[in-house]
Amino acid sequence: MIKIQDVCFGYNEGQDVLQGLTLEFDQRTTAIIGQNGAGKTTLVKLLKGLLKPTGGDIWVAGVNSKDVTVAQLAGKIGLVFQNPNDQIFKRTVLEEVMFGPLNMKVETAAAKQQALQALEMVGLADQTDVNPHDLGLSEKKLISIASIVAMNTDIIILDEPTIAQDAAGKRRIAQIIEQLSQEGKLVMTILHDMDFVAAHFERTIVMNRGKVVLDDKTREVFSHQDLLREACLDTPYVTQLGKQWGLPETVLTTEELISAMKRPR
Amino acid sequence: MKSMSLYVERESTVHHIDPITKLVYIAAAIALPIILPSLHTAWICMLISFVILGMGRVLTRSLPIIGFVGFILLTVVIIQGFFHVGNETVLFRLGSWPFYEEGLLFAMGITFRALNIVGAFLILVLTTKPSDLVESLVRKGLSPRIGYVLSSVFQIIPQMMATVDTITDAQRSRGMETEGKLMTRIKAFLPLIGPVVLSSLIDTKERTLALQVRGFNVKGSKTFLNEEKMYRYGSAMRWSMLAIVIGAVIWRVIA
Ligand SMILES: Nc1ncnc2c1ncn2[C@@H]1O[C@H](COP(=O)(O)OP(=O)(O)OP(=O)(O)O)[C@@H](O)[C@H]1O
Ligand SMILES: [Mg+2]
Numbered sequence: 001m002i003k004i005q006d007v008c009f010g011y012n013e014g015q016d017v018l019q020g021l022t023l024e025f026d027q028r029t030t031a032i033i034g035q036n037g038a039g040k041t042t043l044v045k046l047l048k049g050l051l052k053p054t055g056g057d058i059w060v061a062g063v064n065s066k067d068v069t070v071a072q073l074a075g076k077i078g079l080v081f082q083n084p085n086d087q088i089f090k091r092t093v094l095e096e097v098m099f100g101p102l103n104m105k106v107e108t109a110a111a112k113q114q115a116l117q118a119l120e121m122v123g124l125a126d127q128t129d130v131n132p133h134d135l136g137l138s139e140k141k142l143i144s145i146a147s148i149v150a151m152n153t154d155i156i157i158l159d160e161p162t163i164a165q166d167a168a169g170k171r172r173i174a175q176i177i178e179q180l181s182q183e184g185k186l187v188m189t190i191l192h193d194m195d196f197v198a199a200h201f202e203r204t205i206v207m208n209r210g211k212v213v214l215d216d217k218t219r220e221v222f223s224h225q226d227l228l229r230e231a232c233l234d235t236p237y238v239t240q241l242g243k244q245w246g247l248p249e250t251v252l253t254t255e256e257l258i259s260a261m262k263r264p265r
Numbered sequence: 266m267k268s269m270s271l272y273v274e275r276e277s278t279v280h281h282i283d284p285i286t287k288l289v290y291i292a293a294a295i296a297l298p299i300i301l302p303s304l305h306t307a308w309i310c311m312l313i314s315f316v317i318l319g320m321g322r323v324l325t326r327s328l329p330i331i332g333f334v335g336f337i338l339l340t341v342v343i344i345q346g347f348f349h350v351g352n353e354t355v356l357f358r359l360g361s362w363p364f365y366e367e368g369l370l371f372a373m374g375i376t377f378r379a380l381n382i383v384g385a386f387l388i389l390v391l392t393t394k395p396s397d398l399v400e401s402l403v404r405k406g407l408s409p410r411i412g413y414v415l416s417s418v419f420q421i422i423p424q425m426m427a428t429v430d431t432i433t434d435a436q437r438s439r440g441m442e443t444e445g446k447l448m449t450r451i452k453a454f455l456p457l458i459g460p461v462v463l464s465s466l467i468d469t470k471e472r473t474l475a476l477q478v479r480g481f482n483v484k485g486s487k488t489f490l491n492e493e494k495m496y497r498y499g500s501a502m503r504w505s506m507l508a509i510v511i512g513a514v515i516w517r518v519i520a
Binding site for chain 1: 443
């Protein structure tokens, strides 16, 4: 659904933030991890078309991102910004969530329907008339997720959706990701929470200093403890626990760990 | 982050000169051509300003602005050349329209003076960090509050530009066309005004709070984080400029 070839990008001349990335994305739920400043946000802004590569090409749903405007691409790919304050600009929650569908030329009634459904999904259906700026960060983040979900794009990218969320919020976001994926959408998510990655994503891409250092099934990725450490990343706690228990395989969830530990040795 | 001002970071003598001296230069550059209203003073002053811009290695940066002002002044030249009241000597004819020397000279005087003033301000703006300027003024006795307002003014336009970029990204990300034809851009820009003003106000409120919790309102004299920017020949320069201006006044009176 997305293909990128030798993509380079720098904000300032002579300082490449991304150095020749080649990747392909399919329907699998995909996590992108990497230390602060690794270039994750920059990568997804390029995919979204907000930034144009200084070298290489990006195809989203068969279209080269250089040939279209961001608005033309908006029906195909949705991006939830890292900072919800950068994304929210309308005066009520409902207006904010309806903004996307209305731009997609959806009828007002249908747009409202889509918006309400998306708000239902994030659990904010009772806040439609509130000014988003009066809400807390976690709620703003959920609103920005809802306003992208409401656009019903085939590709949805979430930039650190779990920041500021409590356990219930994280469970909710996990559900949303699962549901979108079941609808056949590509869900790509930038995360710093390794336990969350281990529990919910099929594929994981590890970035370090503008390069992809690992790209594989999540289980495979978390078995490379050394490479992850080089990229300043930890493995999930259950995985570490399993390793120290002496398990030969890499476990990703508590259930897996328990059943492996119960196994006669 | 977009740069917060027009200031261009370069290594040059002009950059090392303190802001107050540059302010004095602006005053002198405006005053001299008024005191000595000959065409020669005008073009010499203009040339000096441009040479200083060149020494500060910001001449290329100032060309667009000088060019823009020059373009507007061109209309003055055209209008005066054809229609100046004292027009007598015909320079050339455009069809049946005579173009006069007196008008041309008059307009040149205006042009040189205006470009001189623009150049003098550009020296200050392009080679001085706004914060340095404000700090020097506060050191010279300006109230810190007014200093803060001044530096806010220096920052607010670039900051608004940054906010416009942010909101534009939010809009086009969700399918609103903001690129392409002028009409599309204007249509996209109008709904921006509300959110941009709002977000600037929120920023201001937050900054006020940040300043207050850090004791901005405390009475008494304040210390400064930065070394005072002193240029070795600064005061010599200021005195000589004053001397030149006084000299010009005397010249004007006796000559
Ligand atoms: N607008 C910008 N202008 C200049 N440099 C930038 C800009 N945005 C990001 N950078 C720089 O580019 C590099 C990559 O930033 P990016 O935001 O992509 O990192 P990230 O992986 O998303 O980090 P984080 O986990 O902190 O969100 C960093 O060194 C950052 O300082
Ligand atoms: Mg980021």
